[in-house]
Amino acid sequence: xxxxxxxxxxxxxxxxxxxxxxxxxxxxxxxxxxxxxxxxxxxxxxxxxxxxxxxxxxxxxxxxxxxxxxxxxxxxxxxxxxxxxxxxxxxxxxxxxxxxxxxxxxxxxxxxxxxxxxxxxxxxxxxxxxxxxxxxxxxxxxxxxxxxxxxxxxxxxxxxxxxxxxxxxx
Numbered sequence: 001x002x003x004x005x006x007x008x009x010x011x012x013x014x015x016x017x018x019x020x021x022x023x024x025x026x027x028x029x030x031x032x033x034x035x036x037x038x039x040x041x042x043x044x045x046x047x048x049x050x051x052x053x054x055x056x057x058x059x060x061x062x063x064x065x066x067x068x069x070x071x072x073x074x075x076x077x078x079x080x081x082x083x084x085x086x087x088x089x090x091x092x093x094x095x096x097x098x099x100x101x102x103x104x105x106x107x108x109x110x111x112x113x114x115x116x117x118x119x120x121x122x123x124x125x126x127x128x129x130x131x132x133x134x135x136x137x138x139x140x141x142x143x144x145x146x147x148x149x150x151x152x153x154x155x156x157x158x159x160x161x162x163x164x165x166x167x168x169x170x
Contacts, residue, residue: 006109011153013114016068016145020051025111026071029144032107033075036100039083039092045100046136048074058129059141063121069143074126075101076136097139108144114151116143 021029026049033047050059050072059066059074066072075097082091101117108115118141127138 001110006106008158010106010109010115011157012116013143013145013147013151014065014067014116015148015151016070016114016143017148018068018070019146021071021108021113021144025108025113026144028111029073029104029107029113033100033104036096036103038096038099042081042083042092042096044078044081044093045097046076046078046132047100047104048076048130048132050074050130055130059126062126062129063118063141065116065118065120065141065143067116067143068148069116069145071144073101073104073142073144074130074138075104075140075142076127076132076138078135079137080135093137094139101140101142104142108142113144114147115145118143 030047030049033045036045038044050056051070056066056070056072059072077093077097079093082093082096084091105115105117119139121141123138126141127136132138
């Protein structure tokens, strides 16, 4: 699929049919995350593939937003392996994990896999529930799967502000 079509047509699916993502598609999605750029190439992202009934039940304990997806990616990062920016007020963890997650979200669309970016949960609670290492911080959950028949984007999906409303040339 052409990149412009991927970014134009991709939407947050909130009704999945319950099928797992096929292995080849999942590998392509994970590979897109692996190839994403990170500050100083530290690659501090940690991706957890949740597909087992036990794992999915743990997700359901912390968020109502799985929407029937049978494959979910928990995107986290290692807080001890981040680049600290000048001024010591920010580091690369959140933004690098966000870039990785965005690459995977767009790769999913390219593979014909629907997705939804989930951040309606307590990250610390999810990390505890999954037994993640204490040095890792959860950024988001990426629901993956195939839209239930009849599922469509929100009516406002294609409404966008004009560039002049969001871009300023200095």
